[in-house]
Amino acid sequence: MPKPTSQQIVVDLPPGRNYAIHFDRLVEAPGLLASAGVQSGQLLVVADDNVARHYLHALTASLETNGWAPRTHVVPPGEASKSTAVLGRLYDWALQAPIDRSTSVIALGGGVVGDLAGYLAATLLRGLPLFHIPTSLVAQVDSSIGGKTGINHSAGKNLIGAFHQPRFVLTDVSVLATLPDREYASGLAEVVKHALIADAGFFNWLETRWADVVQKDESVVAEMVFRAASIKAGIVAEDERESGRRRLLNFGHTFGHAIELATGYGTFTHGEAVAVGMRAALHLSSSLQSGKTVHERMLLPAFTRADALLSRIPISASLDGLSIEELIAAMATDKKRTEANLRFVVLNAVGKAKVVDVVPRGALEAAWKYAMGNVQPGSMTT
Amino acid sequence: MPKPTSQQIVVDLPPGRNYAIHFDRLVEAPGLLASAGVQSGQLLVVADDNVARHYLHALTASLETNGWAPRTHVVPPGEASKSTAVLGRLYDWALQAPIDRSTSVIALGGGVVGDLAGYLAATLLRGLPLFHIPTSLVAQVDSSIGGKTGINHSAGKNLIGAFHQPRFVLTDVSVLATLPDREYASGLAEVVKHALIADAGFFNWLETRWADVVQKDESVVAEMVFRAASIKAGIVAEDERESGRRRLLNFGHTFGHAIELATGYGTFTHGEAVAVGMRAALHLSSSLQSGKTVHERMLLPAFTRADALLSRIPISASLDGLSIEELIAAMATDKKRTEANLRFVVLNAVGKAKVVDVVPRGALEAAWKYAMGNVQPGSMTT
Numbered sequence: 001m002p003k004p005t006s007q008q009i010v011v012d013l014p015p016g017r018n019y020a021i022h023f024d025r026l027v028e029a030p031g032l033l034a035s036a037g038v039q040s041g042q043l044l045v046v047a048d049d050n051v052a053r054h055y056l057h058a059l060t061a062s063l064e065t066n067g068w069a070p071r072t073h074v075v076p077p078g079e080a081s082k083s084t085a086v087l088g089r090l091y092d093w094a095l096q097a098p099i100d101r102s103t104s105v106i107a108l109g110g111g112v113v114g115d116l117a118g119y120l121a122a123t124l125l126r127g128l129p130l131f132h133i134p135t136s137l138v139a140q141v142d143s144s145i146g147g148k149t150g151i152n153h154s155a156g157k158n159l160i161g162a163f164h165q166p167r168f169v170l171t172d173v174s175v176l177a178t179l180p181d182r183e184y185a186s187g188l189a190e191v192v193k194h195a196l197i198a199d200a201g202f203f204n205w206l207e208t209r210w211a212d213v214v215q216k217d218e219s220v221v222a223e224m225v226f227r228a229a230s231i232k233a234g235i236v237a238e239d240e241r242e243s244g245r246r247r248l249l250n251f252g253h254t255f256g257h258a259i260e261l262a263t264g265y266g267t268f269t270h271g272e273a274v275a276v277g278m279r280a281a282l283h284l285s286s287s288l289q290s291g292k293t294v295h296e297r298m299l300l301p302a303f304t305r306a307d308a309l310l311s312r313i314p315i316s317a318s319l320d321g322l323s324i325e326e327l328i329a330a331m332a333t334d335k336k337r338t339e340a341n342l343r344f345v346v347l348n349a350v351g352k353a354k355v356v357d358v359v360p361r362g363a364l365e366a367a368w369k370y371a372m373g374n375v376q377p378g379s380m381t382t
Numbered sequence: 383m384p385k386p387t388s389q390q391i392v393v394d395l396p397p398g399r400n401y402a403i404h405f406d407r408l409v410e411a412p413g414l415l416a417s418a419g420v421q422s423g424q425l426l427v428v429a430d431d432n433v434a435r436h437y438l439h440a441l442t443a444s445l446e447t448n449g450w451a452p453r454t455h456v457v458p459p460g461e462a463s464k465s466t467a468v469l470g471r472l473y474d475w476a477l478q479a480p481i482d483r484s485t486s487v488i489a490l491g492g493g494v495v496g497d498l499a500g501y502l503a504a505t506l507l508r509g510l511p512l513f514h515i516p517t518s519l520v521a522q523v524d525s526s527i528g529g530k531t532g533i534n535h536s537a538g539k540n541l542i543g544a545f546h547q548p549r550f551v552l553t554d555v556s557v558l559a560t561l562p563d564r565e566y567a568s569g570l571a572e573v574v575k576h577a578l579i580a581d582a583g584f585f586n587w588l589e590t591r592w593a594d595v596v597q598k599d600e601s602v603v604a605e606m607v608f609r610a611a612s613i614k615a616g617i618v619a620e621d622e623r624e625s626g627r628r629r630l631l632n633f634g635h636t637f638g639h640a641i642e643l644a645t646g647y648g649t650f651t652h653g654e655a656v657a658v659g660m661r662a663a664l665h666l667s668s669s670l671q672s673g674k675t676v677h678e679r680m681l682l683p684a685f686t687r688a689d690a691l692l693s694r695i696p697i698s699a700s701l702d703g704l705s706i707e708e709l710i711a712a713m714a715t716d717k718k719r720t721e722a723n724l725r726f727v728v729l730n731a732v733g734k735a736k737v738v739d740v741v742p743r744g745a746l747e748a749a750w751k752y753a754m755g756n757v758q759p760g761s762m763t764t
Contacts, residue, residue: 088466095537126532126543155477161508162544
């Protein structure tokens with residue numbers, strides 16, 4: 001069991017599934033693999049096209065210099081790669097040379113590559129060792145931590161998947177320099193989400209440092225990623241299979257998934273949809289705390305600072321032309337619902353979240369109206 | 383945690399993954415599901431064509447009478463159904479109506495259906511509750527116990543898969559009445575294997591009762607299945623992920639897989655190939671215990687009774703025309719090898735097995751010659 005350091009977070013799962021998140025440069029991968037006890041020379045490295053252009057050569061060169069034998073496979077960027085067709089090509093590639101149970105899989109990329117290569121690792125020979133090197137902000141603070149892997153089906157996103165914890169995560173914050181602004185903003189939505197559900201101190205810090213966050217000041221970004229990843233790691237360690245506290249990570253997601261579905265996947269980024277969804281969820285939190293539906297232009301004072309910070313995350317898409325009815329209908333296809341009931345995560349206060357099962361229809365409609373009245377496409381502002 | 387009874391074996395895995403093997407009629411499934419705490423009315427039942435003809439209606443009628451809502455899907459019988467194509471159709475079927483994480487999967491069938499429907503359950507929504515109702519002897523004593531699920535790839539069998547333990551196994555030995563003789567014989571090979579690696583008393587019992595075993599005397603078959611399943615359950619409980627003792631279950635398999643591969647899958651049943659493979663492994667055990675290669679027509683006296691019992695399992699296929707070189711080459715594609723090394727399970731005595739990594743080439747050739755000299759196609763004899 002690795003010991004935590006200032007450059008490391010430990011995801012404290014039961015023996016055999018616990019692991020470290022190392023904060024280091026990606027060219028340090030060879031030494032970290034050796035320290036992790038990886039013995040086979042054979043490594044399967046999966047990256048997407050965009051990430052490969054910037055970082056794949058640096059990684060494979062450092063591996064080869066240190067005596068490893070990486071084989072690489074590059075997939076097209078974007079959600080469409082989380083398909084049975086791309087997965088089938090990955091199986092063919094992985095199995096075209098002999099592999100054994102000590103062959104390791106390295107996922108170099110954002111959430112799509114992490115989910116896809118993670119699922120490859122979960123299902124080849126009933127589970128190969130997996131290593132994440134997340135290159136997007138959302139992957140560094142969220143999707144690389146906690147073992148969710150999977151692909152999409154025409155009936156919905158992530159319907160086919162497995163829990164498969166990595167052996168370690170190697171997070172190199174310097175790679176965020178090449179991340180497109182819209183993807184960075186999308187990741188900020190998850191960062192703010194982590195603060196809102198679990199850490200009021202981190203929320204205050206984000207409010208204060210927002211200008212440096214937006215300008216990608218390297219030491220501020222490093223601290224932000226470390227703190228946000230720590231929150232995710234702590235929640236996952238408490239509830240590996242999402243039967244309890246891990247559900248809080250879905251704050252904004254019941255609304256957000258509906259936005260993605262109703263507008264067509266890819267119109268909003270996932271983070272944008274969640275950012276708007278969290279504003280709806282703050283309104284719903286206001287109504288539930290008041291005990292009556294709050295006016296569609298109002299919020300309880302307890303949630304206005306949270307809403308103001310979320311309003312600073314730019315949204316490059318619009319909800320124009322959609323009706324409340326369409327959005328409410330879209331919520332009912334979220335795979336996380338139990339039977340006919342929708343579940344919502346709401347806040348009691350900044351840093352304190354809970355799950356509610358029953359929500360009055362009027363409060364839901366007002367929450368949607370509040371969010372729709374506040375979606376203003378715009379660029380990143382400090 | 384269920385308590386063991388005379389009608390029940392407990393697979394003693396860590397909390398959350400332990401489960402019971404119930405020995406009962408399949409129409410008792412509704413009560414057992416209720417006792418297991420299954421709440422959703424929605425059940426996905428997968429069966430193969432042959433099994434469906436005999437038993438699917440009885441199962442679904444009992445479920446419906448008791449207020450459950452099973453949806454059923456029938457796949458073609460045989461190993462070819464463990465494919466990405468059939469799996470894709472199962473995903474489409476399962477997702478054509480809303481499901482949630484409490485939707486359960488029931489695998490009604492032999493090893494193929496268990497592996498396929500088990501993998502469906504392992505990967506839908508990152509894991510649905512799974513219930514096995516094994517209908518073949520090999521499924522009842524071996525494949526339904528221990529959580530191995532998966533499908534095949536053109537590069538080899540079971541290369542894509544997951545560990546996913548069932549919530550319970552419901553074993554109805556009366557269904558073996560309709561099992562074809564060749565499949566029953568194939569299951570007997572795994573029964574004898576369990577005795578040889580772990581339970582000399584059970585081996586003695588099998589020797590004594592063999593005539594009743596072959597004639598499918600119901601009480602003898604019930605005791606045989608119970609004892610063989612107990613051995614498998616005990617080994618799995620000690621070593622869920624096959625990093626230690628569970629490897630002993632591969633006795634005869636390094637040779638057996640080579641037979642299946644070299645003769646073309648389906649020529650030998652898996653059990654037939656393993657039966658022949660165990661005879662080769664007994665010869666190898668003789669050579670290793672002697673410290674020198676034993677003559678290709680001889681065995682150490684310690685293993686002659688084991689070999690005699692194996693010789694009573696009929697083999698409906700032949701190794702004619704194959705060379706030792708082809709068979710040795712085929713062994714090297716077993717996915718369980720580590721790097722270039724082949725692993726073999728050998729016996730120290732009946733009931734005591736161990737894994738060896740390094741085997742002299744001469745001993746290997748003699749073992750193959752011994753087995754090849756003894757494969758005589760024949761029917762079941764008492």
